[in-house]
Amino acid sequence: xxxxxxxxxxxxxxxxxxxxxTCTPVVAQDSRQTIQSNLQATRDYYAQLIQxxxxxxxxxxxRLAELTMLMNMLPKxxxxxxxxxxxxxxxxxxxxxxxxxxxxxxxxxxxKKQERLKxxxxxxxxxxxxxxxxxxxxIRKDNFLYRELLMAWSTLDYGNHVQHQVPPDQHFxxxxxxxxxxxxxxxxxxxxxxxxxxxxxxxxxxxxxLKSAPVTDHPELSAKIDALGNETNIETxxxxxxxxxxxxxxxxxxxxxxxxxxxxxxxxVAGIDDDEFSLRIQSYVSRNSSLSRTFSGLFAAFSxxxxxxxxxxxxxxxxxxxxxxxxxxxxxxxxxxFLKQRFPKVRLSxxxxxxSLGMVQPEHLQHHIRTAVQIAGAERIGHxxxxxxxxxxxxxxxxxxxxxxxxxxNLTSNEFILGMKPDAHPVAxxxxxxxxxxxxxxxxxxxxxxxxxxxxxxxxxxxxxxxTLKATVFNSIRYSFLSDADKTRHIQMLTQRFHRFEAAxxxxxxxxxxxxxx
Numbered sequence: 001x002x003x004x005x006x007x008x009x010x011x012x013x014x015x016x017x018x019x020x021x022t023c024t025p026v027v028a029q030d031s032r033q034t035i036q037s038n039l040q041a042t043r044d045y046y047a048q049l050i051q052x053x054x055x056x057x058x059x060x061x062x063r064l065a066e067l068t069m070l071m072n073m074l075p076k077x078x079x080x081x082x083x084x085x086x087x088x089x090x091x092x093x094x095x096x097x098x099x100x101x102x103x104x105x106x107x108x109x110x111x112k113k114q115e116r117l118k119x120x121x122x123x124x125x126x127x128x129x130x131x132x133x134x135x136x137x138x139i140r141k142d143n144f145l146y147r148e149l150l151m152a153w154s155t156l157d158y159g160n161h162v163q164h165q166v167p168p169d170q171h172f173x174x175x176x177x178x179x180x181x182x183x184x185x186x187x188x189x190x191x192x193x194x195x196x197x198x199x200x201x202x203x204x205x206x207x208x209x210l211k212s213a214p215v216t217d218h219p220e221l222s223a224k225i226d227a228l229g230n231e232t233n234i235e236t237x238x239x240x241x242x243x244x245x246x247x248x249x250x251x252x253x254x255x256x257x258x259x260x261x262x263x264x265x266x267x268x269v270a271g272i273d274d275d276e277f278s279l280r281i282q283s284y285v286s287r288n289s290s291l292s293r294t295f296s297g298l299f300a301a302f303s304x305x306x307x308x309x310x311x312x313x314x315x316x317x318x319x320x321x322x323x324x325x326x327x328x329x330x331x332x333x334x335x336x337x338f339l340k341q342r343f344p345k346v347r348l349s350x351x352x353x354x355x356s357l358g359m360v361q362p363e364h365l366q367h368h369i370r371t372a373v374q375i376a377g378a379e380r381i382g383h384x385x386x387x388x389x390x391x392x393x394x395x396x397x398x399x400x401x402x403x404x405x406x407x408x409x410n411l412t413s414n415e416f417i418l419g420m421k422p423d424a425h426p427v428a429x430x431x432x433x434x435x436x437x438x439x440x441x442x443x444x445x446x447x448x449x450x451x452x453x454x455x456x457x458x459x460x461x462x463x464x465x466x467x468t469l470k471a472t473v474f475n476s477i478r479y480s481f482l483s484d485a486d487k488t489r490h491i492q493m494l495t496q497r498f499h500r501f502e503a504a505x506x507x508x509x510x511x512x513x514x515x516x517x518x
Contacts, residue, residue: 035499041506043466046070050463062460071455073504074469075497077476077490078205079198079440079451080349081382081408083317085176085183086443087208088190090153094136096185101126103133106145117152119181153178154446155416169359169417173319175446184211187268191279195272201452202497205490207480209282209315210268213301214261215293216254218247222292230330237331241295241338248299258300265304265311278490280481282349284315287325287332294328298335302343312481313347315382320354326364329371336376347379347481349408353390354383356418365389370396373405380438380479382408385418388426401435406479410442411457412449422461431464438476470498 049067052060097104102121105114109132120126120133140146150156153175158168166174183190187210198206221244228237248254265281272279283304285297294316301314316332318325325332336348352372355365365386372378373396381400384407390396400407409427414420430437439458441451459469477490 035502038499038502038506041509042502045505045509045512046459046466046469050459062463064456064460067460068452068456070505070508071459072201072452073501074202074452074455075473075494075501076198076201076203076451076455077473077494078207078438078480079203080205080207080380080438080476080480081410081440081442082206082208083443084187084190084194084208084210085180086446087194087441088179088183089445089448090150090179092190092193092445093153093179093182094140094149096182096189098136100182100185102182103130103135104139104149106132106134117149117178119179121181154448156448158416168419169319169321172413172417172443172446187211188270188272191269191272195277195279197450199277201450202501203451204276204493204497205278205280205477205480205482207280207282207312209284209317210265211261211283212317213283213285213297213304213314214257215296215300216248216251216257217292217296218244218251221247222290222296225292225295226290228291228331230327234334237334238338241335244292244295245299245339245342248296248303254296254300258303261300262304262308262311269310276493278482278486280312281310282313282315282481283311284317287316287318287320287328287351288322289324291328291331294332295335298339302339302346305346306343307345309483313349315349315351317351320351320368321360321364326360329364329368330375333371333376336378340377348377349380349382349481350376350378351382352378352384353381353386354414354418355386355389356420357386357389359418362389366391369400373400373403378405380406380408383410383414384408385414385420385426388429397429397433397435401433404436406475407435407437408440409437409454409458410440411454411461412447413442416447422457425461427458428462431462431468436475436479437472438479439472440476473498 049063049070052062097119100121102119103126105116105118105120108114108116114120114132120130125133134145139149147157151158155168155172155175158171191208194206194208221240225240225244228240269279269281283301285294285301287294289297298314298316305311305314314336316336320326336350340346340348350372353369355368357365366389368390369381369384369387370390372381387393387396407430409430411425411427414425415422427437439451439454441447441449441454444450455469458464458472464472474491474494477487477494480487480490482490
């Protein structure tokens with residue numbers, strides 16, 4: 001397997017030159033000199049943009065318009081913390097509602113089980129007499145209602161209102177309930193849309209959490225698992241899980257569900273990959289379900305991912321501060337460890353540490369990331385923003401670095417869901433301690449942004465050097481769950497893309513030298 005830390009988060013110009021030479025064919029001396037000249041010009045130009053300009057009335061600020069343009073041009077590598085349903089924009093979902101002939105409720109009606117701005121998909125309710133349920137064209141013609149729908153289905157305009165609002169984290173997770181009825185309408189079409197958006201911002205790889213793993217029930221064994229508690233010894237846990245796992249392994253219905261899940265994934269991604277873009281999938285389960293459903297889903301996810309070049313990893317999702325998620329957190333991590341023994345080739349990227357002080361009791365801040373790394377064996381951690389509150393955080397930082405575990409940084413969603421202010425975000429800490437991390441988008445459709453914007457925030461707020469910025473992009477491929485062969489190919493492709501980008505950036509910087517600055 002390729003060594004992930006070939007490109008650390010901080011490195012010298014010499015090491016980058018050596019990397020470029022090893023990842024590209026032998027070139028003439030003048031070409032290498034041109035590459036190095038473009039690299040240095042890009043470093044200088046980028047440094048000017050993030051440092052900004054001083055004035056007599058205010059401190060220096062990054063030149064955000066120019067920096068945004070440069071980050072749009074920047075090769076992105078991959079986006080490896082990505083939720084499919086939360087990344088499709090509401091406008092596309094509305095197109096699908098119209099195509100299916102569904103409607104959307106204008107007002108609440110508890111008796112008829114009609115909820116404002118929710119999609120109606122039941123055939124018996126899609127009748128002309130249902131005047132409360134509007135077609136998409138009617139909604140789009142009503143500017144007020146249309147805007148209100150976008151606000152409910154995403155975070156649009158949330159910051160412009162201070163009254164009659166649910167908390168931001170609740171609003172964020174509520175959005176999925178509005179479009180969930182249409183999210184699986186045409187997954188292949190949705191992935192094609194996301195692919196085109198990704199390629200438009202110079203991204204070459206997407207690793208997305210597409211659909212949850214199937215669940216199979218066994219009343220007796222499920223009840224036995226649901227009766228387990230955190231005080232149960234590990235031998236008893238393993239015995240109960242082994243019985244359920246053996247049942248799932250041999251039950252025809254359970255195996256058919258897993259096979260159908262794998263085949264459906266293949267159909268979902270048909271025609272997505274091309275010479276310049278690759279897509280892979282993570283399977284996942286909810287962390288706010290019963291213990292038996294979580295275990296059953298995890299078994300299916302592990303089984304689907306083992307030896308599968310398409311479903312490359314397993315995750316666990318949902319509000320980490322939910323009552324069930326907090327109660328069963330340690331048990332969930334033990335489940336991952338148990339199933340990892342049965343399915344040793346499965347890769348793990350786990351949401352952990354998506355918590356902030358005051359959101360939960362202090363004791364819940366002290367172990368989530370450590371448990372995900374030490375017990376579950378996670379290779380990547382999604383969010384990881386409460387690390388500073390973990391017990392012995394300095395030791396945990398050192399262990400994450402030693403294990404080469406990458407942290408998936410989602411600046412926009414961390415700020416919205418957790419209220420994580422820019423100067424308090426631990427990404428600055430990770431930079432100083434050279435802990436590996438990647439920049440990712442999380443749920444761009446809900447957040448109304450894209451991966452380029454996340455890089456704008458990273459560059460403008462924390463002002464990493466250009467070499468560090470570039471290393472962070474390469475990390476998105478190095479820490480991906482691509483096969484070794486695909487990873488090598490994508491690193492070579494990314495290297496070439498950076499050569500072209502730096503040539504363009506150098507040309508842009510040169511043109512500005514002859515322009516009088518305001």
